[in-house]
Amino acid sequence: MKSLIIILMTSVLVNNYVLSKFLGICPFLGVSKKLNQAAGMGVAVIFVMLLATAVTWPIYTYILAKNGLDYMRTIVFILVIASLVQLVEIILKKYMPALHASLGIYLPLITTNCAVLGVTLNNINDSYNFIESMVNSLGCGLGFLLAMVLFAGVRSRLETANPPEAFKGLPITLVSAAIVALSFFGFSGVVDGLFA
Amino acid sequence: MNPILLAVIVVCSIGILCAVVLVIAARFFSVEENEKIGAIRECLPGANCGACGYAGCDGYAKALAEEEGIKTNLCIPGGDGAARQISEILGVEFEDVVEQVAVVHCYGDCNHTSHKMDYDGIQSCQAAKMFYGGAGKCSFGCIGLGDCVGVCPNNAICIENGIAHIDTRKCIGCGLCAKTCPQKLITVMADVESVLVTCNNREKGAVARQKCSNACIGCKMCVKNCPSGAISVEDNLARVDYEKCTNCGECAKHCPVGCILVSDFSGIHRYSEDDEGQKF
Missing domain, CATH: 3.30.70.20 (Alpha-Beta Plaits)
Known part of the structure; x- marks a missing residue:
């Protein structure tokens, strides 16, 4: 139990996918202008990460690893995640149109999101078992949501700031993203101390 | 078995399996969209201004197509032209738009x-x-x-x-x-x-x-x-x-x-x- 909590806290704070590993930067910069959009994207990513892990972990363990094909995992995972997201979209459209209307526009974006692929591959690389993988995915998704929401707040402040002409637009956004990432650096080493 | 052949077979069969699942899902979970929604949406100007009281042009088109008795003259930017076209599609009487x-x-x-x-x-x-x-x-x-x-x-x-x-x-x-x-x-x-x-x-x-x-x-x-x-x-x-x-x-x-x-x-x-x- 303790190790699961450590995995969760580590993936949320220390190994934050956006701010420490720099995965999923595209939605982080693209969809973080408005707080509600950022939160919607974050929730959609949590959902897809959990689902992708639940499917890719058994495929790796019972099909690829058994046949000595573990070097094919990247390609197979891309294939599986892409069709999985499509499947989820079709089912959501049929049975939960309200949820589809709010998450629908983010799902195609997530299909090719490297953060989702990164989570599933890292679960294998860290040789987590199924439960640990799911907890790690949940943590990474929560970390993504946290980063998106925090950065949406920062960007709403940037709207009214008046930076020098050369910094306007994307440059000041990247600079502020770097400073937010720097603040997350402070979490390294904290988690081990929490449960010592 | 030849490892290259095995890799090809495994990856292909996973791909085909995914494709089959998607085809079946698309067949069984398909949603019938009302054709009128698209036709009405074409008539609206697409400014998404919300003056009609619905969430954008898509919302108004959907409401018009699916619910009875919604006025066709709510789109102010579209004016009489849009209202006339929508009335034709829905087969209801046309009313002037109050500019x-x-x-x-x-x-x-x-x-x-x-x-x-x-x-x-x-x-x-x-x-x-x-x-x-x-x-x-x-x-x-x-x-x-x-x-x-x-x-x-x-x-x-x-x-x-x-x-x-x-x-x-x-x-x-x-x-x-x-x-x-x-x-x-x-x-x-x-x-x-x-x-x-x-x-x-x-x-x-x-x-x-x-x-x-x-x-x-x-x-x-x-x-x-x-x-x-x-x-x-x-x-x-x-x-x-x-x-x-x-x-x-x-x-x-x-x-x-x-x-x-x-x-x-x-x-x-x-x-x-x-x-x-x-x-x-």
Whole structure:
């Protein structure tokens, strides 16, 4: 139990996918202008990460690893995640149109999101078992949501700031993203101390 | 078994399995979309202004197609043309669109009022209002930094002489400016009306008069002279009840400060250089 909590806290704070590993930067910069959009994207990513892990972990363990094909995992995972997201979209459209209307526009974006692929591959690389993988995915998704929401707040402040002409637009956004990432650096080493 | 062959077989079979699942899902979970939604959506202008009361053009098209008894003339930017097309698609009777225009309830330009400070902060009305109610002497009036100009989808608004002017020929009546204005100075009204109180100051007459020579002083001359009882004075400010107003113009003739304006809003740029001629 303790190790699961450590995995969760580590993936949320220390190994934050956006701010420490720099995965999923595209939605982080693209969809973080408005707080509600950022939160919607974050929730959609949590959902897809959990689902992708639940499917890719058994495929790796019972099909690829058994046949000595573990070097094919990247390609197979891309294939599986892409069709999985499509499947989820079709089912959501049929049975939960309200949820589809709010998450629908983010799902195609997530299909090719490297953060989702990164989570599933890292679960294998860290040789987590199924439960640990799911907890790690949940943590990474929560970390993504946290980063998106925090950065949406920062960007709403940037709207009214008046930076020098050369910094306007994307440059000041990247600079502020770097400073937010720097603040997350402070979490390294904290988690081990929490449960010592 | 040959490892290359095995890899090919495994990856291909996973791919084919995914494809089969997707095909089956697309067949069994397919959603029948109402064809009318697409057809109606084509008729709408796509400004997504929300003037119809629905969440964008898609929302209005969906509501029209799926629910009975929704009026086809709610799209103000689309006008009669869109309403006629939608009525044809739905097979209901066509009703005229009530054309709407946005109007500014302030005429405190540089000739009528002045500043109480030099504001050099963030150039938006919203921000300026938070800083001691804006730079103008009158804290009810137009701040003139153009938040409304930014949201207008049709470039109908310009800032002239320190206040917002709406070009009624370009205005599509969507009301986005009315929602944006931090002073709540802009309202959307039917363009058949022509009486407008161009002041929003709710202070007592003498105080308001000191701040702006166009300010409504709440003297009730308009109330006394209105033949149809359409004007009332609340909070030291004249208000027109458009249900009763007959556009006769008596109020404007008797207004001592000239803050009541009578003009035809349907397609006439109200504020020409010779604006005395426009005011009675």
